[in-house]
Amino acid sequence: MADWKKNDRIQVIIEDLSETGEGIGKTDGFTWFIKDTVIGDHVEAKAMKVKKNYGFAHLEQIIKPSESRITPLCPVAKQCGGCQLQTMSYEEELRYKERKIYGNITRIGGFQDVPMLPIMGMDEPWRYRNKAQFPWGLDKDGKPVAGFYAGRTHAIIGCEDCLLGVEENREVLGRIKAHMERYHLAPYDESTHKGLIRHTLIRKGFQTGELMVCQVINGNQLPHSEELVKSLLEIPGMTSISLNVNKEQTNVILGNKVENLFGPGYITDYIGSVQYRISPLSFYQVNPVQTKKLYETALEYAGLTGGETVWDLYCGIGTISLFLAQKAKKVYGVEIVPQAIDDARENARLNGIENAEFFVGKAEKVLPEQFEKNQVYADVIVVDPPRKGCDEKCLETIVKMGPKRVVYVSCDSATLARDLKYLAESGYELVRVRGCDMFPWTTHVETVVLMSRVKVNTMF
Structure with missing residues (x-):
């Protein structure tokens, strides 16, 4: 077995994927895990971490792409931690x-x-999620940004129109961002536990078209909330708008206290002929x-x-x-x-x-x-x-x-x-x-x- 060390270059053919979606390839019986690769890819990679029988390597170049390799539809697919398999054809994924x-x-x-x-x-394996939870932060210019965490981190990758989510998400986030900018409301900062605006939870009833927005805040109230409600009500289907109070230093997104700002406090949807009432804290298949x-x-x-x-x-x-x-x-x-x-x-x-x-x-x-x-x-x-x-x-x-x-x-x-x-x-x-x-x-x-x-x- 070869003696590999950090920064060594390796060439390997990807034979399988791990539970978390990294490509798996072998050199002389030694196993490598390489992110952003697809089964069938012939790649060159750089060793980053080497253990006794396996190592992790960083993809440097694809020498010969797999027949199953496709170009991701989402512009931030590589950085965002949400999707792991956008470079693989859907048939191969199944x-x-x-x-x-x-x-x-x-x-x-x-x-x-x-x-x-x-x-x-x-x-149609796109736009299938009826629920999204967007964390808020600041971009490099100090402006509010919503998106998703990069893989294994809490760094926010700006993405206000996730292709797995409904098209209304972008409209909702745009209006919340305008409200933050207008009234100088700061996004929450995990490291200092300061800032008001934490996550925005959006749900949509696919059969009913009903929309729910629940804004998570690190405080007891949202300044000028009636203005935000007015703005959100311009979006067709808007049925329920609420605030969720979460003042804990935690990774848990929702707190236990919900304050209703507009509507009945829930939306409804159907699976088959059965109707379901969904409130902000309910678990419902996405x-x-x-x-x-x-x-x-x-x-x-x-x-x-x-x-x-x-x-x-x-x-x-x-x-x-x-x-x-x-x-x-x-x-x-x-x-x-x-x-x-x-x-x-x-x-x-x-x-x-x-x-x-x-x-x-x-x-x-x-x-x-x-x-x-x-x-x-x-x-x-x-x-x-x-x-x-x-x-x-x-x-x-x-x-x-x-x-x-x-x-x-x-x-x-x-x-x-x-x-x-x-x-x-x-x-x-x-x-x-x-x-x-x-x-x-x-x-x-x-x-x-x-x-x-x-x-x-x-x-x-």
Whole structure:
């Protein structure tokens, strides 16, 4: 094995991509990670950091580009930390995501045979996000700028028209910037904890056209807020305008206090025929087009005939629960965020759904409580946990309850694979796996999995 050191030049062909989107290539068995490369690229790079068996190198030049290499549409794609894969064709990106899911399920989950269906990609993989959160800062001329953080930093790259977001974002940010300049309102500075204007959260209902703006401030009030409201109301579809107070020194974007400036304090949108009410603090899937495909797949995997009791764990504002309630006898939803549960109950009322009940609390606490104390059982359990996956106590209870089917929706196929392994060792078999590309041009991918109980649970 060659002895590489910092600043050495290397030539390498990129064979794969890492979880975070860096190209992976090998020289004499030594692995290199090189950002901004695509599978199939033949590149020259400069060694930046060298470990025992692997190193990180900086791309110097592309000797021969991959057939999958394309020119990014976004002018700041390279600097911005939002997209990792804009230099790769969309077809290749979908193949990469399928391999990533398959790789994790075989390697971490230990499954030999993975019953994978083709990934659900987008016909139009741009302008798909119904939500954006723009941090504010100062540009090099000392003027307010909104955009996104550069990769692995908190340096703001100016980008007021992100091509993943809706076109109205630019209009909203332009009006907020004019307001800041007119009244000399300073953007927030993380290092000094000074400055008023932190992030701007914008949401749009894709089916309803309703717009929401929530301005996060490092203070209790926004000077001349009525002027800003007047300006924002000139944008078609503007339905809800609010302030969010966040005076903490933290990376968390939203504080807990919301002050309504205009409108009902929420917008509504539809996924399929189900209507949802979305408030500034609600979690709601950011890609409504793909969410519909994802939920329809989850519903299909749940195999409901109208007589089942279903538990939806980590249910948020009840998005999957209400989808399932259309075909189930009874749905129970569990979520730790109280406001999300208020929204879930309101969403059930809004849709005239009476067979859904919601609990506030940790899934790993509520589930055993209801099962052991109240003998509430489950025919089907649906889980859609955060990135860290399911808590082991929660998995334990799922196995104890012994539902016929478990439908697992995941935003991280590594923790998914770990949890599937646990279920497989406890009497469940892997029936179907399908990727859903909710986040084109990034390395993230959603997966929906069906597991079926093989043998009757011995604990009964």
